[in-house]
Amino acid sequence: xxxxxxxxxxxxxxxxxxxxxxxxxxxxxxxxxxxxxxxxxxxxxxxxxxxxxxxxxxxxxxxxxxxxxxxxxxxxxxxxxxxxxxxxxx
Amino acid sequence: xxxxxxxxxxxxxxxxxxxxxxxxxxxxxxxxxxxxxxxxxxxxxxxxxxxxxxxxxxxxxxxxxxxxxxxxxxxxxxxxxxxxxxxxxxxxxxxxxxxxxxxxxxxxxxxxxxxxxxxxxxxxxxxxxxxxxxxxxxxxxxxxxxxxxxxxxxxxxxxx
Numbered sequence: 001x002x003x004x005x006x007x008x009x010x011x012x013x014x015x016x017x018x019x020x021x022x023x024x025x026x027x028x029x030x031x032x033x034x035x036x037x038x039x040x041x042x043x044x045x046x047x048x049x050x051x052x053x054x055x056x057x058x059x060x061x062x063x064x065x066x067x068x069x070x071x072x073x074x075x076x077x078x079x080x081x082x083x084x085x086x087x088x089x090x
Numbered sequence: 091x092x093x094x095x096x097x098x099x100x101x102x103x104x105x106x107x108x109x110x111x112x113x114x115x116x117x118x119x120x121x122x123x124x125x126x127x128x129x130x131x132x133x134x135x136x137x138x139x140x141x142x143x144x145x146x147x148x149x150x151x152x153x154x155x156x157x158x159x160x161x162x163x164x165x166x167x168x169x170x171x172x173x174x175x176x177x178x179x180x181x182x183x184x185x186x187x188x189x190x191x192x193x194x195x196x197x198x199x200x201x202x203x204x205x206x207x208x209x210x211x212x213x214x215x216x217x218x219x220x221x222x223x224x225x226x227x228x229x230x231x232x233x234x235x236x237x238x239x240x241x242x243x244x245x246x247x248x249x250x
Binding site for chain 2 (some may be wrong): 061
């Protein structure tokens with residue numbers, strides 16, 4: 001009971017990942033406890049948790065909703081965050 | 091949409107942008123830009139190649155951040171209309187598995203004269219490949235899948 005209460009209260013940042021980044025982190029989302037911070041903080045945490053993704057991550061942008069965000073932008077736990085690696089459509 | 095004579099103000103900037111998970115109906119993409127004021131109509135269709143630099147491609151696979159991809163495709167479509175004075179423009183990108191020979195992307199442009207329609211289609215394809223959060227994987231006959239994240243590409247989102 002206590003642990004599930006704790007889990008509900010602990011804010012989590014969920015980041016959507018795509019393409020080669022999804023292969024490198026082993027899934028379509030990266031989740032981590034989040035008490036607040038910037039895009040740069042999230043970038044560093046993802047790289048620490050998924051070292052093989054670090055190089056591609058350094059060449060990737062972040063988006064919240066349908067807008068790109070800069071490294072100094074703050075992220076909230078309920079933001080719709082995504083990592084956008086270099087694109088190759090067409 | 092467009093294609094019939096009527097209220098000219100609603101015909102301007104006609105067309106659409108989107109992503110689909112099935113075969114692209116290229117005739118429909120072209121039809122979407124037809125207009126009585128357009129004398130030049132261009133349809134570009136990018137198709138999956140069966141080989142690249144000698145390596146056999148079993149199929150292409152496309153992934154996307156779909157909301158951002160559709161928003162970016164539509165922004166580029168509107169930009170093309172303004173830059174080239176188009177009558178209409180439509181852009182459709184396919185997602186998921188695309189076998190060789192099938193369409194991955196279709197761009198249609200219409201303008202009073204052909205030069206603007208050709209130039210806009212070329213500009214749009216370059217912009218789509220550079221700016222839209224869509225990714226391509228080449229699936230090899232042995233089942234390996236390689237996602238392409240070009241080294242030369244700038245970080246998406248531009249600006250910074």
